[in-house]
Amino acid sequence: MERFTAGTTVLDREQAMQLLSSKDIGRLAIALEGQVEIFPVNYVLSETENILFRTGPGSKLASVVVAGEVAFEVDELAGDQAWSVIVRGPARVRTDSSALSVTDSLSLHPFVDDGKYEVVEIMAERVTARGFGRTTS
Numbered sequence: 001m002e003r004f005t006a007g008t009t010v011l012d013r014e015q016a017m018q019l020l021s022s023k024d025i026g027r028l029a030i031a032l033e034g035q036v037e038i039f040p041v042n043y044v045l046s047e048t049e050n051i052l053f054r055t056g057p058g059s060k061l062a063s064v065v066v067a068g069e070v071a072f073e074v075d076e077l078a079g080d081q082a083w084s085v086i087v088r089g090p091a092r093v094r095t096d097s098s099a100l101s102v103t104d105s106l107s108l109h110p111f112v113d114d115g116k117y118e119v120v121e122i123m124a125e126r127v128t129a130r131g132f133g134r135t136t137s
Helices: 013-021 059-067 099-105
Strands: 004-011 025-032 035-042 051-055 069-078 081-094 118-122 126-136
Touching (some): 013 126, 035 051, 051 059, 059 069
Antiparallel strands (some): 025 035, 025 069, 051 118, 069 081, 081 118
16 A cells, blocks of 8 residues: 655745636535535636636525535646645625626626526635645655
């Protein structure tokens, strides 16, 4: 059996944002009434370095409205290198009339176009990122 030893590198906010902008799928984590829910979402990084995603009526949208504070995680594993970025902050449903045009201009379109017209913005107040390298021992 192979055993791995890991070297961890703390990444700065600029590096974290570069990694976030390189992907389009992440995981939204919301804690409500003692239960944690995790939802995969496709997203874009806005010009203000906030996370934007679209959703429709249902548990994800209701959870965001009630919880307020959320966590969002994106990662990648490629060979012996990996990284993880976690964004924490308040989430809000964008109610301004330009929200859909903003997401359209950033090329954010739901995978399944079934009425996902609500735009949610996660304010990136706290961002942590780590890079990992592993070697067999």
